[in-house]
Amino acid sequence: MSKISSRFRIVAGVVVAAATVGLAVGCGDSGKGESGSGPVYFGISGPRTGTSAEYGRLWQQGFDLALDEINAAGGIDGRKVELKWADSQSDPKQTVPIATKFVDDKSIIAELGDFSSPASIAASPIYNRGKLVQYGFTNSAVDFTKGGAYSWSPSITLDVYQERNAEWVKKKAKKVSVVYLETDWGKQAFQFFEKFAKEKGIEIAYSSPILPDSTDVKPILIKGREANPEAFVHLGYGPDGALVVKQLRDVGFTGPFFGGQNTPQFISLAGAAAEGDIVNGVFSPADPDPKIQDFVTKFRAKFNTDPGDFNVYAYDALKVVVQAAKKGGATREGVLNGLETETQFTGIGLGTFAFDQQTRRPNGVTPRELVLKDGKFVPAGSR
Structure with missing residues (x-):
């Protein structure tokens, strides 16, 4: 996990980010994300431009495949799931005003991101004060989830x-x-x-x-x-x-x-x-596990390339927060409740897991040793 400048600095200058926040998908600030029959929105704070833009591109592929599957299966209680992107460049100066915008947008029931731990940590106080789940799915810094009850991460520390x-x-x-x-x-x-x-x-x-x-x-x-x-x-x-x-x-x-x-x-x-x-x-397309091979087949069909870790991180992250919303309800408190009470989340990268309610991290997951052979990362020991 993952995946650049020194990012744990105090952040100021909301004006800097005003031009970069640009929500990319969907309009709908009407509040229908929390109730009614309109789409259910999740906010994505992540890099689409700048030095970390490649990670945002990989995220988008993972999200797109997950959205296809989620919405084909009926979304959340029959409501379509959509994303609202904000380009942070994974920069703390931008994640802070993005957090404020997402908290104020009542149609957004949870936020996913940011890419780097420092960029996410800078925004954590805003998400926690605003009672909006911050799902930092690539945030490996040990202190990230200490930001408060609304800061969660499936990332190995x-x-x-x-x-x-x-x-x-x-x-x-x-x-x-x-x-x-x-x-x-x-x-x-x-x-x-x-x-x-x-x-x-x-x-x-x-x-x-x-x-x-x-x-x-x-x-x-x-x-x-x-x-x-x-x-x-x-x-x-x-x-x-x-x-x-x-x-x-x-x-x-x-x-x-x-x-x-x-x-x-x-x-x-x-x-x-x-x-x-x-x-x-956490992942290799060479893994013979049938579930992983099914995912690889679908990913190749859609994007004509093999998936990697950061595609998997995004795919799994959206599936998890949607599962939480189905369990607890398609509201901000419902997502939190789902994360707190669901005992069996499933993912391509982490397999089946539950969250430790004290650390808000998965129980018992560990990284895999991958070796680059002939231009592809494969599990160590494989031929």
């Missing part, structure tokens, strides 16, 4: 991700160099990886932050190479991961690489340099 990451690294290396994004998310990821690496007997011979908008990190990578690591670890997102692995190969490091993300963008940008890369993931 950074501490769990990095403990598993260290386990997988240990299989191939006892000495590593690490680069991580110079953001609050990146720093927190490194702190957890450092903790678990020490526990598992992995020496971090060199570590350095990298700026999210970097175009040349070779000087940093050369220093990391000169520390004679057995493997290189990258803690960040897809675009910066592709930059790191390509330039890492350019400076002559040929050992194992752990980093990047399970996205088409990472695979395309990294190319052959990333062959053998190992990542934390």
Whole structure:
């Protein structure tokens, strides 16, 4: 999870976002989303432009397939489900006014997003004061759901991700160099990886932050190479991961690489340099599970490409909040009630799960080890 600037800063300047909020689907501020026979609306705060736009594009595909299935099955009590998008660029300066707009729009019964944890955390106080569920389905920062009773996330948290990451690294290396994004998310990821690496007997011979908008990190990578690591670890997102692995190969490091993300963008940008890369993931289209293969078949038919993690995150997220609304009612309090009382949510990425009512995170879910083989991420150990 996932998936850029330093984002935990105090946010001001509502005017900045006024031109960017642009609700993309449906009009209907009439309030029919909470009662009556009109559509049921969910608000989406996420990146459609800017450096994280690729994630918004992947979300849209997942949402579109989910909407097809939800509405073909009768929507929510016979009412069509629709989305209202707001382009946040995953920027806290924009997620705050978007939150205010969504809270004021009484037709919206829950919000999904934002992409980055810092962008979501900045808006959490508004959603909680407004009693509108904020479903941060890609928010792995451990503090996200501490924002209040209306902040929920199915995302595996950074501490769990990095403990598993260290386990997988240990299989191939006892000495590593690490680069991580110079953001609050990146720093927190490194702190957890450092903790678990020490526990598992992995020496971090060199570590350095990298700026999210970097175009040349070779000087940093050369220093990391000169520390004679057995493997290189990258803690960040897809675009910066592709930059790191390509330039890492350019400076002559040929050992194992752990980093990047399970996205088409990472695979395309990294190319052959990333062959053998190992990542934390939740999904592989190579999984033989019949339910997953049915999803893959439908996704390919609609988009003529294989799905990845962020398509699955969005698909599952919409299915979960719709299931909650069916259980508790198509209102804001109904969605909250559904999340609190439903004991069996199902998803492509997480399987069957229930929420821990204290943490508002799923019980017992863990990431999967995926390996890039011939341009596709497959479960580790598969042939």
